[in-house]
Amino acid sequence: MNFSTARPARPLPLPAAVLLAALSFVLGGCSQKPPDDANAQRYDLKGTVVSVDRARKIVNVDHEEIPGYMAAMRMDFPLKDADALKVVEPGDTIQATLVVADTEYWLESPAVTKKLPGATAAEVAGTEPQPGAEVPEVKLVNQDGKAVRTGQYRGRALLVTFIYTRCPFADQCPLMSANFAQLNGQLASDPALRAGTRLLSVTLDPEYDKPDVLRAYGSTYAGGKFDNWDFATGDPVEIRKLAEGFGLAYKAEGGQIVHSLRTALVSPEGRLVKIYRGNEWKPADVLNDLRGLQTQK
Numbered sequence: 001m002n003f004s005t006a007r008p009a010r011p012l013p014l015p016a017a018v019l020l021a022a023l024s025f026v027l028g029g030c031s032q033k034p035p036d037d038a039n040a041q042r043y044d045l046k047g048t049v050v051s052v053d054r055a056r057k058i059v060n061v062d063h064e065e066i067p068g069y070m071a072a073m074r075m076d077f078p079l080k081d082a083d084a085l086k087v088v089e090p091g092d093t094i095q096a097t098l099v100v101a102d103t104e105y106w107l108e109s110p111a112v113t114k115k116l117p118g119a120t121a122a123e124v125a126g127t128e129p130q131p132g133a134e135v136p137e138v139k140l141v142n143q144d145g146k147a148v149r150t151g152q153y154r155g156r157a158l159l160v161t162f163i164y165t166r167c168p169f170a171d172q173c174p175l176m177s178a179n180f181a182q183l184n185g186q187l188a189s190d191p192a193l194r195a196g197t198r199l200l201s202v203t204l205d206p207e208y209d210k211p212d213v214l215r216a217y218g219s220t221y222a223g224g225k226f227d228n229w230d231f232a233t234g235d236p237v238e239i240r241k242l243a244e245g246f247g248l249a250y251k252a253e254g255g256q257i258v259h260s261l262r263t264a265l266v267s268p269e270g271r272l273v274k275i276y277r278g279n280e281w282k283p284a285d286v287l288n289d290l291r292g293l294q295t296q297k
């Protein structure tokens with residue numbers, strides 16, 4: 001199959017190299033192009049399907065390097081081909097055209113190569129904790145250079161997200177921080193809920209994001225007030241332990257941190273309540289979950 005190539009515009013997160021031997025099963029690219037894609041940019045994409053969300057029409061793909069565009073990563077892609085969406089499964093190989101328009105991106109003209117019978121989703125999917133799992137105890141350092149531990153937040157609900165200050169993509173780390181800023185503002189109007197909630201943003205780039213860097217970055221989002229929101233760095237081993245404890249994988253590549261997006265709600269008892277994957281979660285939904293957690297006391 002021939003694919004057109006062009007230079008698209010906007011990447012997202014994380015790698016993992018799992019390729020399975022396969023049986024060929026090709027779905028033709030006969031879906032119609034949306035009317036707003038006349039000026040869209042296109043690029044060939046090939047990778048392994050990690051997970052499928054048919055309700056949202058999303059496939060998570062661990063894709064190969066796209067020369068001249070972005071390194072190998074794992075990220076979510078909208079898949080608009082209904083036939084492909086019905087049959088694609090974790091472990092399948094997918095080739096498609098990545099289309100990037102002004103306000104959205106998606107996959108079109110998919111060709112799916114089925115995995116060998118007997119291969120399981122666990123062979124391609126990263127491990128992710130289930131609700132009720134105990135959050136790893138790690139030692140960090142906050143924006144003031146003060147030692148903090150995940151265990152010290154017990155007694156209050158904890159929202160954890162992962163960022164790095166040099167992230168160049170507006171819909172990744174900056175969006176997570178903006179969402180937390182919005183949550184922080186909304187909590188201010190509910191003193192009881194605010195008193196029972198703490199926010200924690202952990203950098204994935206501890207070599208650069210020292211406490212003073214995080215303080216300057218955090219001031220932009222927290223308004224210079226850190227009484228309820230910590231921005232933390234620390235030993236890379238400790239940070240990786242925490243990140244992987246929430247199912248987040250990452251690595252340094254090409255001067256960037258290639259990573260997935262994970263935001264987690266932790267109960268006052270230090271156990272996982274919920275993981276918000278990707279960048280589509282809304283502060284209002286998290287606020288409702290916090291209120292629901294408060295009523296369970």
